[in-house]
């Protein structure tokens with residue numbers, strides 16, 4: 236799939252923008268603070284209905300306006316789909332094919348994006364929450380069912396934590412109600428873990444292939460999904476549901492004492508092993524970067540395998556963080572397959588790593604101008 240065009244109205248520092256994009260590599264070139272990341276953010280928002288930079292949709296609306304519009308046309312093999320999002324004080328509205336969607340899970344998935352920013356190099360080094368966020372984010376795009384289950388899980392987890400806090404403070408004492416919440420959490424938790432294990436198995440396979448090439452076959456990458464109930468690939472939803480139920484019963488007293496849910500996929504982690512050793516603890520900086528890059532590139536193939544379409548790749552200032560060999564690998568592996576948007580303050584070194592000339596847009600003060608001479 237690719238994003239054919241984008242229309243913005245009062246989005247961040249863009250008062251209006253109408254632009255057609257190339258199917259290949261689109262470079263957003265400009266000085267700092269001109270609107271390069273804002274444009275990538277707009278594409279990300281168009282895909283996922285929310286930003287990767289702010290949890291507050293109000294931040295997306297231009298300071299001079301009360302409402303922002305992000306719209307675009309997505310082209311797949313046989314279809315063109317217009318998408319439209321409006322943000323205002325009243326909330327957001329999402330339209331697919333000009334029809335408003337009551338549920339965002341019906342909207343997400345029309346445009347698939349993979350964002351790769353310098354923070355993604357934290358995927359390996361960062362805390363478990365970074366990896367859980369990554370899992371939920373990426374698998375949610377690939378599967379509406381996953382997105383729905385993850386949303387339900389979060390809602391019930393919040394309710395259960397509130398109730399555990401009330402039990403802790405002795406403002407409540409109904410353990411039957413706690414049991415109802417535990418039952419619901421176990422059911423959605425089991426669904427999430429089975430889906431995560433299935434997706435991760437496939438992602439691991441793709442990531443291994445990429446890692447092998449980048450490391451010139453010196454290293455083997457494997458994944459280890461860490462969870463309290465020791466669920467292994469192939470486990471059934473029913474067996475995990477039972478395992479969570481039993482764990483909740485065992486830990487009930489401790490959870491009430493601490494006033495929070497101690498068991499569930501919200502506490503899981505993903506370890507990346509290089510030649511059998513956890514790369515977070517034992518890997519060099521270079522191995523950690525190669526691992527993060529392999530995982531991100533593997534997502535492209537996984538999305539293609541699951542949805543039948545290549546996603547759109549958003550590279551936010553990431554090339555400057557990679558050495559020459561990894562830059563070349565990244566650019567060569569996406570070329571001709573994946574529509575890419577890449578922000579940079581300088582073209583030096585980028586264009587010669589690309590086989591086909593990119594389309595370059597100069598970004599200045601919330602305006603875009605296509606530059607045919609730069610490429």
Ligand SMILES: Nc1ncnc2c1ncn2[C@@H]1O[C@H](COP(=O)(O)OP(=O)(O)OP(=O)(O)O)[C@@H](O)[C@H]1O
Pocket residue numbers: 246247248249265266267268269270271272273274294295296297298299578580
């Ligand atoms: N809601 C908003 N309304 C108007 N302008 C905004 C809004 N949010 C951010 N900006 C402006 O957008 C600009 C930042 O743009 P952006 O983050 O896209 O920079 P950039 O071109 O990616 O720069 P860098 O290379 O430093 O990352 C700043 O000038 C900021 O003041």
